[in-house]
Every structure is written in structure tokens, then in C-alpha cells.
Amino acid sequence: MSDILPPQLAFVSATGAGGVVFTNSNGVGASGTVSGTIPSLASGTPATITLTTTVINAPPNGTVIANPVAVSAAGETNVLTNNASVSVTVANTADLSGQVYIDTNGNSVRDAGERGIPNVTVTAIGIATGTGQPVMQTALTNANGLYTFVALQLGTYTIRQSQPIDFNNNTSIAGTALGIPGFNEVNEVVLAGIAAGYDFPETQLVSKRQLLATTAPTPVRVAVDGASRGTGATRRR
Secondary structure (H helix, E strand, O other): OEEEOOOOEEEEEEEEOOOOOOEEOOOOOOOOEEEOOOOOOOOOOOOOEEEEEEEOOOOOOOOEEEEEEEOOOOOOOOHHHHOEEEEEEOOOEEEEEEEEEEOOOOOOOOOOOOOEOOOOEEEEEEEEOOOOOEEEEEEEOOOOOEEEEEEEEOEEEEEEEOOOOOEEEOOOOOOOOOOEEEOOEEEEEEEOOOEOOOOEEEEEOOOHHHHHHHOOOOOOOEEEOOEEEOOOOOOOO
16 A cells, blocks of 8 residues: 655554554655555455544645545556545634623723623634635633633634623623624634634623612601601691
């Protein structure tokens, strides 16, 4: 068996077919020609070989990598049936992160002591660069209000939070990959590498019951029978 690896692939390992050892002309971690000798097989007997490679040289997103494999045998006349080719499309990825928190002083910066809001769903919706395929991925904030999209395909995105109950969204924050902040979302985020700082500051709403419970009554003093008394009604003689 012989496999001339394309320049975007590096050899990692190859196994199968009775424990045969496969080698690469340029060693592990590089492109080259992978070859090995498969034991004799009876006619019609299949043999499975697993070849593991990794992508190198940072091909652009959407690049199609074709890897043809040729198998030859003594006395074999129909060699085309022994050959195969596998193609993969490169989908480069990066992480994007941010936080959802209670912005107590309303300055759109998470200051010391400001609590994160857990269990908030944040969604990345966009189009992958190169492939043009739609992408949607969700993340959930942790106990500290932090979230991360892991291995998000490079592309252009809207990062949108689901508004947490009992809170009101302030202006959303565009992070290191920039974007256009809006209500509960940041639009036109061009993800080309690791990005951070996509934050959603929130103001906690106060209910009518909470407002009444925290508002102290104002005492009123009135005259009763010519004497100064506390809160009450005025009586005439």
C-alpha cells in the first residue's frame, strides 16, 4: 500500500491488516509517502487499514484536501478497484467567550463584587468563511456568568443572549473581534481567531412588592384636643 500525502496533511500513525507496520518517508509529523506491505489475502477477503493524519500549514477555511491511496499486488490486473480517495473540507475554528452579569452601577464594566448570572443561553448564529455553510451553536453561562463557544467555525456571526428573567439588558458589549452592539446581541462579529469580551451587562428589575417593602412610611403629626400627637385625625370641638 502506498499513500502520497498532500502537503496539507502530516502523518501520525497507521494500523491494521495483521499488525503490519507502516512508515512515512519523512517520519511522524510531516507530509510524505506512507507505505507498508499487507500480508497475503485470499480472494475476496477484505483488509482494513486506518491512517491517521493531522492538518498542517494552515490551509484557508473551505480548502478541499484530497488524499488518494493506491494498493498494488503481484499478478493483480484490475488495480483500479484497489485504489481509493478521501476528501475533507477544512473548517478552521476558534473559541469565543464573554459573560452575563449584574451591572450594579450601570457603567457597562464588570467591577469587583458584581455577580454573574448563571444558566443564561447564548447563541452564535452565522455563516462559515470559505464553506458558506450556516452555523448555529449555543453555550450556557456557568455559576460566575461566564460562557465560551468552543471550536466555533471561523465566519461572521451574531452573538445573542436569551434575556434572563427579572433583568433588563443594558447595551451589549462588542469584544476583541469587534461587531455592532444591539439589544441582547452583537452583530457583524467577524471571527478570524480567538475572541473574548462579548459581554451582556444586566440591570436587576425591582418588583412593586419589593419597592413597597423597602419604602419607609413618612410620619404625619396632627393636633388632637390641642395637643400634638402622632399620626391620626384632627377632631374639632
